[in-house]
Amino acid sequence: MYSELTRYKIIRVRFVSRNRCCVNRLFKLKTKISEMESGNSSSGMQFAGWWPEYILDHRQLPPYVVTIAGVMRMYDTYTWLQALGVLLLLILFYYYLILPMNYVKDLSDVGYGHLFDGGIGLAQRKGRSKRELVKEVRRLRKIGNLPPVYPNGWFMLLESDVLAAGQVKHVAALGENFAVFRTRAGVVHVLDAYCPHLGANMAVGGAVRGDCIECPFHGWRFKGEDGKCTIVPYSEKVPEFARVKSWTSCEVNQFIFVWYHAEGEPPSWQPMIIPDIHNKKWSYRGRNEFLINAHIQEIPENGGDVAHLNAIHGPSLFAGSDLRFSERILHRFARHVWTAQWQPHETKPYQGTMHLHHEVQLLKKIPLVTMDVRAEQIGPAYVELYLNSSFGPITILQTVTPVEPLLQRLVHRIYCPPHLFFYANFVLYGESVMVERDIMVWNHKKYIEKPLLVKEDQSIRRHRRWYNQFYSENSPQFMDAT
Structure with missing residues (x-):
């Protein structure tokens, strides 16, 4: 039967690959099959397509190719397109809802879209990259009379999962260069990166030997x-x-912290373990990371600035992160409504607490989703956010690390009970969009040492007094640090 069909086909097949598993050029049909012998229909040799049948007829092809072709000829093209569509949806579902999110933005990715909409003259924009324009904006911006650029406290250098046993990494932060390494026993140490012998960077090419680091x-x-x-x-x-x-x-809550103090004083407090995260009862569901062109104090000061919440974070998520387009009519059907208050902690002077109520309203009347948030600001650069909604509890951890005097690395990690994995990814995405709105302001604002405040802004003054405790006599000033 096969030999009879072969006489009606003129097909060339070329193979490239030593094991004959890779087809370089698919089969080219030079003449059409004129007709099938009437006797073939009873033998089940009706074609769904000519090339699967030819593959089945070609004994020299690998077995798995013959198997795939046999399956394919059982269904028509429309069925296969439906199957591919379902497969694509499953891949997207797995990528966006099952896998932990990793949302990372560079300095030039957020808050600089206006540079290409007339914010700078055409002559200045022509032929220049976005990074070059951002660098120019940073140079021209007035920074104001800044507080010291590196406060005293605990600062995150690395996330625990990026430092394997026996590995060393270089981290530049706080005006220092650190060699962070983990021994085979899992203990983390932080040393100055530069060898006192001849100045080699021990984190670049160095090796972990027992509980020591070896200079390369x-x-x-x-x-x-x-x-x-x-x-x-x-x-x-x-x-x-x-x-x-x-x-x-110290290594706490899957962060590696270093203690920095301009006077060399030992730690007066410690980040505390969150049991559900430490015991891995809750699942890690993702992270975001941003580089921000601002003084470190600007970021936690948002906790005391409760009035900005409805102004910046009121428009719906559909409005995106670009503040120029947040109030378009299309986005006004839904809105976020916030009420909040911030106070220093009563018994822990290094800690401040913010209580926040969040509600999503449809047409400014119908409540859709409500959420209560308790934010614990622990020291100058670490925040624990505890979210409670009708879906269940979620915890977000925030760290701010000064890479340079006016360059901050902001990281959030999100954790939740395992059954809330889909909801946590959505929350992290929404939080990322909201943070990008803040970044658009932070990247361009001037620090006002004595701001013009109204009665309702008193929590900003309280926050500044509280934050001032993290500066000391020898805390580096901007000019000294640069």
């Missing part, structure tokens, strides 16, 4: 606990004074 230049080893040199491979004696600075650090 000459093999000197420094103990993670106290920074003392333990081995100089080509010397019989290790100098007593040979050591590198060891920084106080």
Whole structure:
């Protein structure tokens, strides 16, 4: 039967691949099959298409190709298109709802869209990249009379899941360069990155040896606990004074923190473990990360600025993050309504608490979703947000790390009970859009040392007094840090 059909086909097949598994050029039909012998219909050889049948007839093809072709000829083209559509939906569902979200934006990605809408003259824009324009805007911006650029407290250097056992990473923050490494036993240490011998960066090419880090230049080893040199491979004696600075650090809630204090004082408080996260009872559902052109104090000060909530975060999520388009008529059918208050903690002076009620209203009348949030500002750069809605509880952790005096790395990580995975991804996306609205303001604002406040702005004054405790006599000023 096959030999009879082959006489009616003129087809060339080319294979490229030593194992004959890759088809370089699909079959080219030079003449059409004129007709099928009437006797073939009873043998089940009716075609859904000529090429699956040819594959089945070609004994030299790999078995899996023959199997796939056999399945394909069982269904028509419309059925296959439906199947591909369902498969695409499943892939999107898996990517956006099952996988933890990783929402990352660079400095030039948020808040600079106006540069291409006439914000800068055409002559200045012509032939220049977005990064170049952003750099120019940063240079021209007036920064105001700034507070010290690096407050005292705990700062996140790395997220725990990016530092494997036996690995070392370089982190530049707070005007310092750190070598952060994890021993094979899982203990994290933070040292000055530069070897005191000849200045090699031990985090670049260095190796973890036991509880020490080994410099890649000459093999000197420094103990993670106290920074003392333990081995100089080509010397019989290790100098007593040979050591590198060891920084106080801790690993809490899947963050690696370092203690920074301009006066060299030891920690007076510690980030506390959240049991549901520490015991992995709650699932990690994603993160976002932003680079922000601002002083570090601008970011946590949003907690005391309750009046900005309805102005910046009132328009619906459909309005996006560009404030120029947030009040278009199309976006007014739904709105976020916020009420909030911020107070210093009664018994913990390093902590401030914000209570916030959030409601999504349809046509400014019909409540759709409500949520209560308690935000604990712990020190100058770490916030724990506890969200409670009708769907269930969610926790978001926020850290701010000064990369440079006016460049902050803002990170949020979200956790929830396992059954709320789909809702957590939506919350993180919505929170990311809201943060981008703030960033559009932060990237361009001037710090006002003595702001013009009305009676309803008193929480801003309280927040500034509270935050001022994290500065000390030798805290670096902007001009010194640059």
